[in-house]
Amino acid sequence: MIPDLISAAAQAHPDRAAVVAPSGSLSYAQLDGRSDQVRNELVRRGVPRQSVVGLHLPRGLDLVVALVAVLKAGCAYLPLDPGYPDRRLSELAGRADASAVLSGGGAPPWPDGCTGVGMAEALAAPPSPPVAAGGAGRAGGVAHPDESAYVLFTSGTTGAPKAVEVTHGNLMHLLRGLETTVWRGLGHARVAWNASASFDASVQQWLRLCRGDTLVLLDEETRLDPLAMARYLARHRVTDLDAVPSHLHQLLAALAGTGVPLRLLVGGEPLPEALWRELARLPGVRAWNVYGPTECTVDSTAAEVTGCRPELGKPLPDVLCYVLDERFAPVPDGDAGELFIAGPGVARGYRGMPGRTAAAFAPDPFAADGTRMYRTGDLVRRGESGALEYVRRRDRQMKVRGHRVEPGEIEAALRDLPQVVDAAVVRPSRGDAAERLIAYVMTTAGASTGALRDRLRERLPAHLVPGALVDLPAFPLTPHGKTDYAALARMPSAPRSGDGPDGGPDGGLADPLEAEIAEIWAKVLARPHIGADADFFDLGGDSLCVVRALNRCRERFGVRLRPRSLFDNPTLRDFANDVRRTIGPG
Numbered sequence: 001m002i003p004d005l006i007s008a009a010a011q012a013h014p015d016r017a018a019v020v021a022p023s024g025s026l027s028y029a030q031l032d033g034r035s036d037q038v039r040n041e042l043v044r045r046g047v048p049r050q051s052v053v054g055l056h057l058p059r060g061l062d063l064v065v066a067l068v069a070v071l072k073a074g075c076a077y078l079p080l081d082p083g084y085p086d087r088r089l090s091e092l093a094g095r096a097d098a099s100a101v102l103s104g105g106g107a108p109p110w111p112d113g114c115t116g117v118g119m120a121e122a123l124a125a126p127p128s129p130p131v132a133a134g135g136a137g138r139a140g141g142v143a144h145p146d147e148s149a150y151v152l153f154t155s156g157t158t159g160a161p162k163a164v165e166v167t168h169g170n171l172m173h174l175l176r177g178l179e180t181t182v183w184r185g186l187g188h189a190r191v192a193w194n195a196s197a198s199f200d201a202s203v204q205q206w207l208r209l210c211r212g213d214t215l216v217l218l219d220e221e222t223r224l225d226p227l228a229m230a231r232y233l234a235r236h237r238v239t240d241l242d243a244v245p246s247h248l249h250q251l252l253a254a255l256a257g258t259g260v261p262l263r264l265l266v267g268g269e270p271l272p273e274a275l276w277r278e279l280a281r282l283p284g285v286r287a288w289n290v291y292g293p294t295e296c297t298v299d300s301t302a303a304e305v306t307g308c309r310p311e312l313g314k315p316l317p318d319v320l321c322y323v324l325d326e327r328f329a330p331v332p333d334g335d336a337g338e339l340f341i342a343g344p345g346v347a348r349g350y351r352g353m354p355g356r357t358a359a360a361f362a363p364d365p366f367a368a369d370g371t372r373m374y375r376t377g378d379l380v381r382r383g384e385s386g387a388l389e390y391v392r393r394r395d396r397q398m399k400v401r402g403h404r405v406e407p408g409e410i411e412a413a414l415r416d417l418p419q420v421v422d423a424a425v426v427r428p429s430r431g432d433a434a435e436r437l438i439a440y441v442m443t444t445a446g447a448s449t450g451a452l453r454d455r456l457r458e459r460l461p462a463h464l465v466p467g468a469l470v471d472l473p474a475f476p477l478t479p480h481g482k483t484d485y486a487a488l489a490r491m492p493s494a495p496r497s498g499d500g501p502d503g504g505p506d507g508g509l510a511d512p513l514e515a516e517i518a519e520i521w522a523k524v525l526a527r528p529h530i531g532a533d534a535d536f537f538d539l540g541g542d543s544l545c546v547v548r549a550l551n552r553c554r555e556r557f558g559v560r561l562r563p564r565s566l567f568d569n570p571t572l573r574d575f576a577n578d579v580r581r582t583i584g585p586g
Contacts, residue, residue: 001168001172002175002210003068003072005211006032006209010031012212014032017214019215023061024061026064031209034123037069039070041122042100042122052097052151053070053078054092054096054098054101055077055078056089056107063197064217066119066122069102069122071143078098078163081196088461092163096163097352098110099114100114101115102117102118146169147167149166151351152198154294155406161409165348169344170346171207174299175210183211188214191216191238192205192233192238194242204298208240216238224563226547227560228562230255230258241263241265245266245275250544265287265290266289267290269399269400270399271310280307288302289312291390293374295347295374300315300316301313301314301315301319311388312388313387320342323382325338334383339388341374342373349361360374398427398437400427400463410425410456411423413460414441420443421444423442424488425439428489438470438488439470440475449469449470450538466540467540520552520553534572536566536571536575537570543563547563559583
């Protein structure tokens with residue numbers, strides 16, 4: 001299984017770089033040795049085989065070591081992003097019934113029965129693997145295909161995140177499928193690990209360790225700066241990059257100047273036709289559009305980006321893709337229907353949620369062996385060539401910059417706040433604001449939308465916090481008396497939050513430089529007015545908005561600012577002063 005393949009790569013290429021990071025690097029021999037040490041400490045602590053072990057570590061060398069160690073211990077890893085609120089992390093560890101958490105320090109209080117293990121302590125573990133009394137219960141050994149490899153949480157429609165449990169057999173199927181399609185004939189590669197471990201795109205990145213490739217880790221600041229990222233990829237001779245379309249759109253111009261041949265995997269959200277055409281004609285670039293829900297182990301279909309029309313492509317080997325109507329009957333080719341996926345990539349289900357599992361994972365009516373199929377919620381059509389084309393979602397689930405978002409989870413968190421009477425979360429249907437979420441709320445008298453947003457930040461990860469909260473006296477309704485989400489999405493894309501620090505038309509702006517920056521922010525954030533004391537992030541700014549704002553500042557003022565400049569100086573006046581210092585006298 002997976003850990004055995006990584007150890008085999010270490011035996012075959014002990015001196016080859018396994019992981020390269022800003023803080024240093026590890027050879028395959030070092031990765032194998034350190035992961036053994038951490039595995040040993042988990043065993044010594046009595047962590048049971050096939051229990052869940054959390055990884056509360058930033059994207060770096062220790063994260064890779066910990067991940068491999070957990071798999072070697074016969075356990076399933078659970079990413080716990082240090083950037084998430086402590087309350088969220090504790091909730092995720094509790095829902096997954098984690099038995100232990102590997103941490104780099106500064107861990108929040110974990111649920112009862114969950115053992116905290118520091119990586120520094122684990123790396124001091126004895127070199128020989130411990131054996132439990134009588135030889136029973138020892139961790140490690142060859143993994144069985146039906147044993148769990150990892151647990152990833154996705155946003156939940158009912159307000160509760162869902163823990164998708166993926167097995168070693170699922171992972172082996174993904175590995176074989178990519179080897180025979182996207183990676184066919186590929187020699188040693190240098191692969192960017194730029195995805196958060198909390199998202200399944202990271203799986204197909206670290207999985208490259210099974211074939212002896214080199215992982216090149218990017219820190220968050222480098223990933224957010226297109227020029228810095230392009231230079232980093234070129235400096236480390238990265239050959240393979242996985243990116244969502246919204247990020248790739250910002251990155252392509254910077255990558256074009258590096259001259260490094262690239263193999264691109266594009267997924268996580270629909271690929272726009274204009275970007276598809278641009279990728280198809282880029283010299284030195286081969287790109288694949290990959291599609292698959294977390295519940296089907298990362299990728300289920302792939303299409304090489306050629307021609308001029310986006311498609312999801314054809315299934316990976318042994319994947320079955322059914323396009324069905326509401327009666328679960330196949331629809332004719334060319335007609336739209338819901339996509340159901342079957343085959344060895346279908347995950348075990350939602351950990352601890354048998355009802356939700358039964359609703360989403362149904363018996364395959366076209367198979368006689370009792371296997372299951374997963375209901376994706378995506379409407380697709382099958383073209384003349386047999387390739388699938390994406391149409392739209394059949395429910396309210398969204399993909400926002402690659403993040404899978406269930407508005408119901410955000411709405412439930414808002415309704416839990418005592419000042420909120422009702423809530424509705426939408427993505428505007430037009431304008432720059434279409435790539436961010438807006439929450440419309442009905443509140444009690446005197447409620448502050450700014451304070452409500454702060455409360456959300458304490459409960460939800462950043463990608464689930466809406467860019468703006470707008471207080472309405474009432475929601476528009478459909479003829480059936482239900483909230484009209486389509487009408488909310490069509491509202492002007494630059495709503496005022498009611499008590500935000502936008503300021504008036506001038507907003508106390510001191511000079512032409514502040515006025516020009518205010519104009520840039522207004523366009524990026526879809527706001528009518530920006531005042532000198534306005535906070536970029538309180539107005540709905542996020543990482544993608546940061547990139548856009550800095551690109552426009554570079555075009556306007558001829559200066560290059562790192563994303564940290566805006567994170568450290570979030571108010572317009574402070575940011576303008578930093579721009580002024582960068583420009584210098586005159």
